[in-house]
Amino acid sequence: MEAGTDVDVCAKWSETLRVYHNTSCELENELQARHDLGLSEFEVLLILGRACGDKGENKARMKDIEAEMYLSQSALSRTVTRLEKAGLVTRAACDFDRRANFLMLTPAGLERFEAAKPTHRAVLVKHLTDPAASSRAETCA
């Protein structure tokens, strides 16, 4: 709407790309190396971890998880399959709607999540508090 919009927009996009790639790349690497978790997998645990946390029941419907993530329905389905194979999560049928699945954290899943949370937070702090400190990761492009 104002003069210089083109340049501003390009600069803003470049900055967004830089922060996004550097951060998600390091998140991926750190979570994988330290906790054997992919970023998508961690994000599912993150949603489960805060869902109904006070009731002690860490569960959510697939559809609700999907709505909170930038991941297609099929990709989420496979991500959950991986988590299930790793024993971090269990699928449970929903009594009221047998099309739907509930997803629950297992004790192992909760433990893994709690262990990974500091790693996740540390990377975010590193890259988002002082953007200048966010440099290119060694791997990932």
Add this chain to the structure above:
Amino acid sequence: MEAGTDVDVCAKWSETLRVYHNTSCELENELQARHDLGLSEFEVLLILGRACGDKGENKARMKDIEAEMYLSQSALSRTVTRLEKAGLVTRAACDFDRRANFLMLTPAGLERFEAAKPTHRAVLVKHLTDPAASSRAETCA
């Protein structure tokens, strides 16, 4: 370093994810639908388009392009292969360093790039000038 950092950082990351995914998803969709170009492919054209633009020679070394993109060396190599098959770009050996390749825009490539540029800019403006206007795309998660 200050109180509330954790919450601030999480909110900032959420916002970055939102903007990045919405924007890149719509970029991908629009460029594909209107110009038969993937986002990575367009970005290569973008770099070539502004490289030495004044000299009328739109060329650059693979390594230099790689350094400007968030793409691995192998992915760039294949992206260029696709562009080459589409006739938008040609590889040319470098006289001074025969390990390196120069990449050049063909006339068709320049034309395609010029056609796609407004689409690219429009999406950026839409999503980055007023962040609230950036809503979830229909496709892509």
Add this chain to the structure above:
DNA sequence: GAAACTTACATGCACACGCATTGGATGTCA
């Protein structure tokens, strides 16, 4: 209550990506 539609999840498939490796060209040092 049967038929048509919609919703939730899984799966076949194609594809773009990153990592590791390879092959060829260049530079360096003895």
Add this chain to the structure above:
DNA sequence: TGACATCCAATGCGTGTGCATGTAAGTTTC
């Protein structure tokens, strides 16, 4: 000159993703 390290680009391979589709379950309409 010969041996070795370095650099550029291509390719084999595995994996995660999205789209399209399939299947089962719920909802609506008559």
